[in-house]
Amino acid sequence: MKIKKIECVQLQVPPFITPKSQKRRDAWVVDAEVANPMSRYPKYKRHRSSWLPKWGGVWVKVTAEDGTWGLGTTSAAPPVEAIINTHFAPMLEGEDCFAREKIWDMMFRMSKPYGTLGLSCLAMSGIDLALWDLAGRFFKKPVYSLLGGKVRDKVQAYATGNDVDWYVELGFKAVKLACPYGPADGLWGLDENEKFVAKARETVGDNIEIMLDCYMAFDVEYTIRLAERLKPYKLKWIEECLIPEDIDGWVTIRNAVNWVALATGEHNYTRYPFMQYINRRCLDILQPDINWVGGLSECVKIANMAEPASMATILHGGANQAYGQHFSCAITNVPMIEFFVGSPPGIQLEETISIPGAVVPKDGYLTPSDAPGFGYEIKDEWIISHKN
């Protein structure tokens, strides 16, 4: 069956949840400083939001000849829409809607003259996810079934954010902190980072895993120094210490640090850089983002390459949308799934759902929907075409 149309759309879902729980305090995201690649510039240091683009997300709808449609989603709406509307969509309409490998490879090759990694890869992810959703809806099967079925009924979820007391109360057995300071803060920042992790360890006790996310803020020297400082707090892993281009840097860190697992990958695109991490055995955990790296098709390949190298694949933000949830219960080397918590302590996670059919972790575990496709129950009238 052929693809009739590929278009960028917006979703307008009417409110369907009546909140009952009460906020106890603001969420950590409201005011936390997070070390980042722009921290070296004082004007932009305090808040990541002062320099990140305000592009918003975009949904990609692929419609087949018989009217069956599927939806994918990604970030960076304006440039992604330009790539899809003016290049990918006209080239791919008329192709077989089930030929995901061919379509992925066409997008990969068509984007060569202007660059595949980055924005093109976001566009590719949106289309790939929409094609999987379409196939699931057509065959009336959940996407995890199309991947061969479940390896596990539920996936252990970890909570990302700094409101760790609340995450433990919700039943999470693993939490990930956003590191506040980096090289720009010198020795003072090193001390403060240690105090920050020590406080979290004191709050959650010894039976909860703690991880530390460093959002591309460090260099090799700082990473090794901080890892040494944090040894007593028994972190499960440290994450994304370097900018994504510095794959060799991880080799140096790996040679110096063997008491904590190393993880990165959310800002790497396609399986190519992941193959380098795997060949160099410089990480323990690969963290592709299913909405950015090239979609579900590419995540499966990355996980399959990682498994014989004894590496786990734990998707960036995988539990926040249905896409990562289906991947994470159907692939073997996926021990955990990330759930980013931006909602305030006190508000039950079920009340933060914005699309009917979406699921959130319960008691620290995530069970994906069994409904067809990725399981979102979206009505046609909620899908708003952009330009007509």
Ligand SMILES: [Mg+2]
């Ligand atoms: Mg991260």
